[in-house]
Amino acid sequence: MKKFTLRLKLPVFLAFSVFLCAFASFDSIDEYVNYLQKSFTDHYDVNQESDQIKKYELNVTNNGFCRYKRYFNNGKIEYFAFKLAKFKDIDYIGSTLSGKLYLHTKSDDVIVQTYNDKSGDVDSMGTCVAIPVKNIEAEDLNQIREAFVKLTASGQVIKP
Template sequence: MFLCAFSDPETLEQYTGYLQKSFADHYDSSQENGKVKSYELNVTNNGFCRYKRYYNNGKTEYFAFKLAKFKDMDYYGTTNAGKLYIRTKGDDVIVQTYKDRGGDVDSMATQIIIPLKNVEAEDLNQIRNNLERIVKLPPAEVPKTEVKSED
């Protein structure tokens, strides 16, 4: 216990780095049924998850949320393949669609769904633990700006 008092606390960068590696290692593009040409899935060091899918027909979908807004997650599938549902506290997921039949659409959602493969229960537990630790981090200090009024 004494040694723990002097250990470096884990940082946002460590948590996001773990999540980025996990999503990169386990992402399953085969679940897209050949409709998605390419994708980008990034967890940033400043605490955001961004997921972009480029479809063969030209359509693009973009999802983004602040990891501190994480509420819960569920995994539906097997260790071979499944979908990870990451839920937020409210309508915290930005959803943007470009070049869709219905036009460009901006909306908000409560979850993001990521197709995964070769994922064990321990992998999912570690993803959850890292997300929960990010939520518990103290908010970054925002520099105060002084506002002066002119009389």
């Protein structure tokens, strides 16, 4: 009788475990990437640099990169990029109406390139990317930081 009870308990326990796992929330890499992309699109403040910048591109990719490209009215182009696995922390300087979001990396991990500059093209490395933002609350900043941390910790973003 004990063997019968044990054999009955095991499948019931497994079925119950599968049932609970069906309702578990597993956040995917794409969800974090999409959240960051939407946050940057919604909060980017083009007015902070509108007299200098013609257009910009700000992308967080699911293959593990954050890229920010600015096209100036005089033809100059600035490009910043870093691997999400190298992310360290964020800082924000400003108010809830407008400010700058600084994305810091662990070391000199930000690729900085300039093109069509009067003083010549420059390739260098940096430790942060500064992004002008507007209408951002502390909760938004915390969620952005959390998304970066989860992407960095997952280790999956480094795979193309």
